[in-house]
Amino acid sequence: xxIVFWGAQPWQSGVVGNMIGTAFMMSExxxxxxxxxxxRLSCPDLDYALFPDSGGSHIREEGRYFQxxxxxxVLNDAILKFQQKERFSRHVLEVKRxxxxxxxxxxxxxxxxxxxxxFHHLESVLETAEYFGENLFLDCSGESGxxxxxxxxxxxVIVINVPQSPHQIEKLPxxxxxxxxxxxxxxxxxxEKSKYHINNIRRRYHIPKEQIAAxxxxxxxxxxxxxxxxxxxxxxxxxxxxxxFNYELIQELREAAKLIxxxxxxxxxxxxxxxx
Numbered sequence: 001x002x003i004v005f006w007g008a009q010p011w012q013s014g015v016v017g018n019m020i021g022t023a024f025m026m027s028e029x030x031x032x033x034x035x036x037x038x039x040r041l042s043c044p045d046l047d048y049a050l051f052p053d054s055g056g057s058h059i060r061e062e063g064r065y066f067q068x069x070x071x072x073x074v075l076n077d078a079i080l081k082f083q084q085k086e087r088f089s090r091h092v093l094e095v096k097r098x099x100x101x102x103x104x105x106x107x108x109x110x111x112x113x114x115x116x117x118x119f120h121h122l123e124s125v126l127e128t129a130e131y132f133g134e135n136l137f138l139d140c141s142g143e144s145g146x147x148x149x150x151x152x153x154x155x156x157v158i159v160i161n162v163p164q165s166p167h168q169i170e171k172l173p174x175x176x177x178x179x180x181x182x183x184x185x186x187x188x189x190x191x192e193k194s195k196y197h198i199n200n201i202r203r204r205y206h207i208p209k210e211q212i213a214a215x216x217x218x219x220x221x222x223x224x225x226x227x228x229x230x231x232x233x234x235x236x237x238x239x240x241x242x243x244x245f246n247y248e249l250i251q252e253l254r255e256a257a258k259l260i261x262x263x264x265x266x267x268x269x270x271x272x273x274x275x276x
Contacts, residue, residue, distance in 0.1 A: 001135050001156045003135065003137050003157045003158075004138045004151050004159065005018070005140070005141060006140055006141055007161035007188070008162075013161040014163070015161045016049050017222070018253075020046070020234075021215065021221075021230075021253040022260060024234045025254050027096070029261070030135075032133075033099060033100070033133040034100050034101070034135040035092065035137065036050075036139070037103040037105075037129060037136060037137065037138050037139065038071065038102075038103065039139060039151070041105070041114055041115075044105070046102060046104075046105075049226075050093075050231065051093075052228035052229055053228065068091060069104060070106070071106050071125075072106050073090075075106075079117065085128050088128050089132060092132070095231050101132070119147050122150055126151075126154060138155070152175055153179075157184055158182045159186055159260065160185050161188050162188070163189065164190055169201065181266075184211055184213070184260055185212040186213055186214075187214040188215055189217040190214035190216050191216070210262070213255055213259055216248050218249040220233065220246060234250075
């Protein structure tokens with residue numbers, strides 16, 4: 001299953017926390033591996049949120065980063081026509097044993113060259129990544145070019161992350177036109193006391209209930225993201241009781257994961273019906 005996460009302003013929209021949280025919950029609820037993949041140029045947001053040592057800088061310092069770890073290494077395999085599926089596991093970082101993995105993005109500076117290679121080898125790369133991890137989470141936040149557009153076309157589900165602001169919803173990109181059946185909206189850092197709470201946003205923009213969820217702002221999770229301890233936070237809070245401070249966040253992340261799973265199942269059912 002390929003799940004594209006998009007947001008105009010990644011941190012403000014809560015993309016990083018929403019993606020990590022739903023990837024964690026997908027593995028918890030349905031088993032299998034969740035693989036998060038960074039496709040944006042020179043953007044280590046996920047690195048910093050997943051690893052407490054400044055985004056896995058020790059890997060780069062050892063000189064192995066560009067050779068073996070990350071999207072650059074995967075693209076190199078595709079360009080050189082190596083056996084991608086057999087080699088893929090050496091390019092990813094394990095975040096949670098046999099459950100959550102991360103493929104860091106490129107650290108190259110030439111956008112034109114990077115996007116050229118990624119676009120022309122995208123389907124091969126995604127097929128290999130999905131072979132490794134059943135649930136493939138793709139971050140193309142802030143992007144609107146041909147790579148992001150192609151990923152959305154190939155995706156089973158597109159998760160649009162928006163802050164709690166009607167202006168951001170009104171400015172959604174033309175990228176999503178014609179893809180409405182794939183969409184899930186996540187309102188990041190949601191405050192239920194705001195005038196623009198989820199129910200008002202849903203009514204105002206005629207968004208079906210089964211296509212929208214609100215992830216509440218949680219200061220402890222926000223701190224964990226900043227410190228590279230996000231997965232540790234989720235592990236420690238996955239079995240908390242209803243009275244606990246973090247209970248609402250955990251429950252809403254689970255509900256978001258269920259929406260994504262249901263949307264993917266609906267897409268597969270529609271594809272089967274078309275084949276008949």
